[in-house]
Amino acid sequence: MVGGNKIAVALSGITKRFPGVIANDQVDLELLEGEIHTLLGENGAGKSTLMNVLTGIYRPDAGTISIWGKAVQLENPKDAIEQGIGMVHQSFKLVPTHTVTENIVLGLGRGLAPVKIEEAQTKVAELSAQYGVKVDPAAYVWQLSIGEQQRVEILKILFRGAKILLLDEPTAVLTPQEADELFVTLRSMRAKGHSIVFISHKLDEVMAISDRVTVLRGGKNVGTVLVKDTNPQSLSNLMVGREIKFATFPRKEALGDPVLEVEGVHALNSRGLPALRDITFSVAAGEILGFAGVAGNGQQELAEVITGLLEPTAGSVRVNGVDMTRESARRFIDAGVSYVPADRHGVATVADMSLSHNFVLRRYREPKFAKGPFLNFAAAVGYARRLIKEFNISTPSHATPIRSLSGGNLQKVILAREMTTRHRLLVVMSATRGLDVGATEFVRETLNEHRHKGRAIVLISEDLEELLSLTNRIAVLFHGEIMGILDADKAEIASLGLMMAGQAQAEVA
Amino acid sequence: MAMRLELRLERSRKLEVLVPVVSVLLSLVVCAVLLLSTGTNPLTAYGAMLKEAFGTSYGFGEVLVKATPLILCGLGVMLAFKMMFWNIGAEGQLHMGAWGATAVVMTGWDASAWLMIPAMMLGGFAAGALWALIPAYLKVKLNTNEIITTLLLNYVAILWVAHFIYGPWKDPTSFGFPMTKQFPDGAQLLRFGDSRVHLGLVFALLIAVALYFIQEKSRWGFEIAVTGSNPRAAEYAGMNAGRNILLVMLLSGGLAGIAGMVEVSGIQLKLLKDISPHAAPYGYTAIIIAWLARRNPWGVVLVSILMGGLYVGGETVQITMKLPVNIVLIIQALILFFVLGGDILSRYRLVFDRKEALSGG
Structure with a gap:
């Protein structure tokens, strides 16, 4: 915990300008030895820029960086690694066809000397046990779940001897259970004197894991507080500079006719492997049907099947009572199907x-x-x-x-x-991922408004709180199958979490 | 001081224009060094080239003669490039177009120019288009790499033409030269005055105007631009990528085919071996033109005329200064080299890091 510890990282007066914007404006930040320090802020508040400065990707226009009390210049990512700084990015940088150990030692070889894999494997196993990071060093990365892959990224940093770890929204891709395991790991790293910068939008997590929180707004540090002296409400106020209410949305009582009817749908993913199995559900006018699940359990394929971008191998899709199973994406657009994809840059x-x-x-x-x-x-x-x-x-x-x-x-x-x-059906995937509190609230209110206008909405999200506050019913996807469909009123996070991990509704109840 | 590249938030419009211009100048400078090493005064050589190409009315007429097929091929390549379909096959499509136009003449059909010329254009367009549809179809059905298929089909098309002029279509009175009989008057394009500039130039300019509207203003042009820029967004927007690849290549190959048609009907007046200059074939030069022109139809016209000047100037110095005509090819290659290199600068900015600026304290 905090108190009398050495200062691992001191950023002072960091300023970074891009054409037209000041991404970081005179930011000061102190990271102590053995501290979990959360960086909180709306999108565009300057969190990523600050982390990129600390990992040598950007050079600040002004300001100084010192590591363990010594002023340093981080010219490039290599310099940062040499200073013992490691980062776990949101998208992992792993080679699927190689083993865990091979991925960890990748790039460490010097000259032509061969890397001693057996030795490395023993060391990986040791580190794994020491920090409670459960992963088989000999397993191939393609065999691992997303959560396990994240652990490999963490081991990669520990293997390089890093004392300072930066984690960019690490829980975004995890089930609640996996997130808990990550927190155990983070706490054990803290106990061993590691310093951790944790980036997250989820206030409950921030409260649960951090020692201190620094809030960035408009590129400036607007305050660093001890977690024990604060609460979620005041943190979100600091973030947005105004009061934000966490709305629970009223459902519409009388539902209309079914707008989307999906029956017995099977589909393959882009690699030709089964991605959806026997999916059956329907959404009525005036209803929001939520889909929960950990990323990669068929959500993408489901969204594509009901927007005409992916043709199912079996089953049927009906929109407004018309069979659309074999129709093109264009026909779906013409039939009034709107779609907000998860990939905003790559697809939308x-x-x-x-x-x-x-x-x-x-x-x-x-x-x-x-x-x-x-x-x-x-x-x-x-x-x-x-x-x-x-x-x-x-x-x-x-x-x-x-x-x-x-x-x-x-x-x-x-x-x-x-x-x-003039859509009848709106398919929304990860609508608020990565958005700040203000934008998130705006999106949710807009979705609610459209429900009350009598539109049918399919909301695919990894954010359980969002699903609980917004939807009428929640379906849980696991390995391409629906584990069950719950009324949002009666659903609990714990049971949804179990279903997301593969237990059928009957077993949970 | 260290150098590095930083991604620009917006592409620099100024550099989009500056890069091609500077590339041309730089290639002339590098070529000047080569000329010096052979004991030639580059200024004399460039002066002679410039004077011949743009200083005399005969020379400029010849420039337009060269520019005509270049504009047509360049427009076709431009359209395909706009969709990021790398059509390297304009040379083959041009040959097939020449063949298709000749086939109409070879039927022995005796019609007036009013019927004959449109029929030959149709023949040229259709043959070029069909040739281009082969790689397009393979791309859509099997996702083959179009760079390889379009390129290799060039050799097939050239040999296809060779087969006919050495074989069935060979003029018995040509003393063994591989060529057809001269086309009848009705199959020859009108020439202007006593120059060799022919009606094909007018066709090329009209097509440039049409392509401007198609590419920049039409909804189909929007589809092409979206598909080229982000194919997944195109699919999301309900655009049919496969259909568009086929249509774009139909037009792209067809335009190169018309280039072949105007070349045999307006200049050669028969089908023979070297309808495209051996040293720097039109179909390949068109690739450089489309790139230099920033995939803009007006740019294609302008750059084609400049390239025409390079051809004419190159021929001149070959005759008057005994320089190899390959100088044209060298300059072209250097231009492409510099443009491709320079393009990085319109997407990235070059940053010089001075360590003093960041004194650690």
Whole structure:
């Protein structure tokens, strides 16, 4: 715990500018030996920039970094590693066809001398036992779950002798049980004198694991507090600089006709392996059906099947009572199916194109945006201006390329586009992932509003609290199967967690 | 002082234009060094090239003659590149187009130019388009690498043409030269004045205007741009990527095919071996043109004329200064080399790190 410990990292006056923005503005941060220090902040608050400074990816325009009391310059990631700083990124950097140990020693060889794998394997096993990081050093990475892969990343850092660990939203990909195991590991590292910077948006976790919390807002450090002296409410106030209410949303009592009916659907993933097995459910007008599950249990394929992007190998998909099983994505769009994909950069938008072009990405065929065979660009610009205002999107202009928007604003663009069509069915995946509290609240309120307008919504999310507060019913996906569908009123996080780990509803109840 | 690249948030518009211009200048500088090493004064050589190509009306006419097939092939390649479909096969499509146009003549059909020329254009377009559809279809069905298939089909097309001019279509009165009989008057494109500039130039310019509207203004052009920029977003937007690949290649190959048609009907007046200059074939030069022109139709027209000047200038110095005509190829290669290298700068910024700026305290 804190108190009389040495200072592991001292950042002082760190400033980093990008064209048009100050990402970090005179940020001071102290990380003590044997401390878990959470970095909290809305999207675009400067957390990633600060971490990139500390891992040698960016160079600050001003300010100093000292490690164990010695001023250092981190020219590149190698320098940071030499200073004993390691980072676990959100996307893992592992080679699936190699073993755990091979991945850990990758890049450590010097010259032509061979790496002694057996020796390394013994050391990995030791570290694994020492820190309570359960993973088989001889297993191949492709055999591992996401949680286990994360452990490999952590071992990779420990193996290199790092004393300072940075974890970027490590729990985002974990089941509640796996998150608990991670916390055990983090605590044992803390006990051994490691210093940990933990980035998370989940306030309950922050309260559970950290010693101190530093809140960033608009690139500035707005306060560092001891966890025992604070509470979630005041942390979120610090983050956004205003009061935020955690709303629970009223359900709509009278549901309409079923809008989406899925029956006995099987589908394969992009590698040709079974991804969905015998999926049956329906969503009515005025209802939000939630899908819980740990990432990679068929959510992506499910979203694609019900938006026409993936053809099922068996079963049927009906929209508004019409069989759409073999129809193209275009027919689904025409039938009033809107879709907010999880991958905002890779799927939902075209990075090099302007906001105007992106706003009509799925609507350019509509008469409104067409002039014969030509695109009615003036109409697209007018539409863009309207939505920028309506959804309060901060951007220099409608002609700005999408790539320069922040995560929250990008998601607003996608939601604005998908929600202003005359859709009957809205499929939303990871709607609020990575968004700040303000944007998250906005998205949830918008979804609720559309439910009350009588739209049917499928909400695929890894955030159980979000599902519990927003949905009518929650289905749990595990290994491509529905483990059960619960009423949101009666569902509990603990039982959902068990179902997410593969227990059927009957066994849980 | 260390150098490194930092990703730009926005592509630099200024550099998008500056890079091609500087690339051309740099390639001339490097080529000048090569010329010096052979004991030639580069300024004299460049001066002679410039004067011949753009200083005389005959020379400029010849520049336009070369620019005509370059514009047509360049536009076709541009459209495919816009969709990130790497059509390296304009040379083969041009040959097939020449063959298709000749096939119409070889039927012995006796019609006026009003019917004959459109029929030949159709023949040229269709043959080039079909040739381009082979790699397009293979890409859609089997996801083959189009760079390899389009490139290799060039050799097949050239040999296909060779087969006909050495065999069934060979003119018995040609003293053994591999070529067809001269086309009848009705199968020859109108030429302007006493130059060799022919109606094909007008076709090329009209097609450039049409492509501007297709690529920049139409909804289909939007689909092509989205598919090229982010294929997964295109799929998400309900665009049919496979259909678009086939359509784009149909047009791309068809335009190269028309280039072949105007070349046999406007310049050679018969089908023979070297319809495309051996040293720097039109179909390959078109790749450099599309790239230099930033996939912009007006740019294609402008760069094609400059490239035409390079051809004419190169021929001139070959005759007057006994320099190898390969100088054209060297300059072209250097330009492409510099443009591809320079393109990095429009996406990344070069940062010089000075350690003093970050005095650790």
